[in-house]
Amino acid sequence: MDSSPANRAFAKQIGVSFPLLSDFNRTVSREYGILNAQHGFANRTTFVVDKQGVITHIDKDREALDPTGAHDACSLMAHREAEKKK
């Protein structure tokens, strides 16, 4: 739940090429059903969303530390899209 200025410093530190978003008010964490109400932060979770806005993959808690599942889900989507174009 870093603020935008904290994210700016972190982005500079690690050199990100994607947006680091700040859900400072926890509204999106709540809407996505991952807000830990007891501690007031989002449980670590990765969602993969396709071009139609449909969730195709979810990693929760410790499994979300490893990006392999999300990476594979993205690769699968790219493969299916390439197949459609053939």
Next chain:
Amino acid sequence: MALNIGDQAPDFELPDHTGRQVRLRDFLGKRSVVLAFYVYASTPG
């Protein structure tokens, strides 16, 4: 309510690290999106 695979991802609008507002709907029809929620930068949990 917990979201599941096959659900429509709720739209949102949040500021990024440059202060720009980012909306999920801006990516619809263009790119797939990976949303990685974490607590604080450089935390292990």
